[in-house]
Amino acid sequence: MNELTNTQSHYLFKKQLDSIDLKEKFEEGFCIINLNQVEFTPLMSSFFHLKHFSLLFVKKGNGICYKEGCIYNLAPYTINFSNIYRYRNFTYKNLQEVFFICFSEYFLKRYVNENIYKEFKFLLTERMYPVDASKSDFIIFENIYKKIYSEFNNGEVESKYKIIGNLMAILLYYFKDLYIDCNINKDVTISKTSTIVISFKKLMDSHYNDLKEGRVNKVFRVQDYARQLDLHPNYLSRIIKNKTGKSAALWITEKAITESKLLLTKDFSIKEIVHLLGFFDTSHFNKFFKKHTHLTPTQYKQNNLL
Template identity: 25%
Template sequence: MGSIRPIRTYHFLPYKYGLELLLDIGHIETLKHYVLDSTLHQVSFYEIIFIQEGSGTFTLDENKMSIAPRAIIFISPGQVRRWEIEEKVKGYTLFFDKDFLHLFFSDELFLYRLQYFHQYLHPAEMHIAERSFGKCLALLQEIEQEFEQIQNDSNHLIRSILYQLLIVLNRYYADVYDVQRDTYIQPDFYRFRSLLEKRFLQDQTVETYSKMLNVSPGYLNKICRQFSGSSAKQMIHNKLISEIKKELRQNKSAKEICYQFGFSDPSNFNRFFKKFTQVTPHLYRKKI
């Protein structure tokens, strides 16, 4: 079997406009070598895509979604994606580094409170009504106008508009998928989401996370089921499987991935992967 080509990774360019600005906006139709890249690629930052026109499919990790008017797609750092265009796509893409918000807001959990990022249970996209989509476009156009006349205080104004847009999108997402809208209750759940993203390689048991959060394993499972529909253990396993699949799509051997993820030997790794996917790592990679 031929070697697997490594997936291209796009990184943020903070000094594109001269001063450091950890957010950017663009028109999809003008970014053909980035947004409309038909090869597998990933980004190291957060991105939200707003489709005004066009058709086709957009694959994010293993999830295929329809490209259609008023579709909004949410991409978290490290997710692998691919465009397959049928009719010309028009719309906006908004991308930003987490520090764009973290440096100025005291809430380090803010991006984990948003239901649509780091999502493993519900879709990472939604289709909304024309009026709601229009409200999003109006905010995007405000950001775009500020980019046309960048000033020393532009980052503050853009950050305030982004903050408003993210909250509005969270409300729409909660209504579409009937999930918790108020993300400022039960902060332990969002702390767990944050810890899981950062520590899944080192810590893979409910007991370890419950100790870090200073709560009981039973309580952690309870709030995870309440806010995600899955137990804490299922959330850990979903994260592991998602990341293992990503590594299998890169040019890494199953043995290398096995030890990277802390499995004692390849046979345990194979059993774990097959339990959740019904195929071995080797067959999964062959299927790709």
């Protein structure tokens, strides 16, 4: 068999994921995949921006991951975390026992912890080294992610994401402790542009917390974030776009949608949400929400009450 090019392999991998209904499975902002289902190796990707957080657990297999100008080996007992919208590619030479977990901010805030960035600060870290776990440490993770995998594929619809959320909390706490222990002596120097991205994300999360708590009533635009960070708006926009692959304005839009969805799953009326998140009126909120979710706020609320 002829060896696949990066582009061909990336296309086939995407087609493979489509065949297992990844989009449908990701409806709550969470998915776990046993990469043994991928029917060809080596598996290679083109460069891309990852749109969600991810954790890769390599028990048996090996490969190479390229992230932000650095190349990392993925060997047995490697755990690799990738931040949202990090620029990367990968090559897996074999996939005997490899699990991939993909999760969104929405999932974390709804099912794990609303204060995720305070509880798990590594979620904002720009450069994350893969962790070479000991066999005993890896087995702890394996027991958890296999329970998650079983629940994801076989659990009762009404309760499975609550159970997965609790299991993910345990997994993330273990990973936080292990990552700190394994990387305490490594050079994690952060560039100026990476610092700007981290500060922007932190400020955005803090601002929406202030909105929900009623401490402010004006929604920040790009120029407001730039002013808070003492930067020119055009410079901030350029840095965010170059580092993450999407504009600062789109980051703000997606944050507004995430926070809207979270409030719609709770005991808030649509009028209260309109007021809390600084929309002009209910009509404006309805149009904004439907444009980005293809559902009205009322429809989403009816479908997603816990």
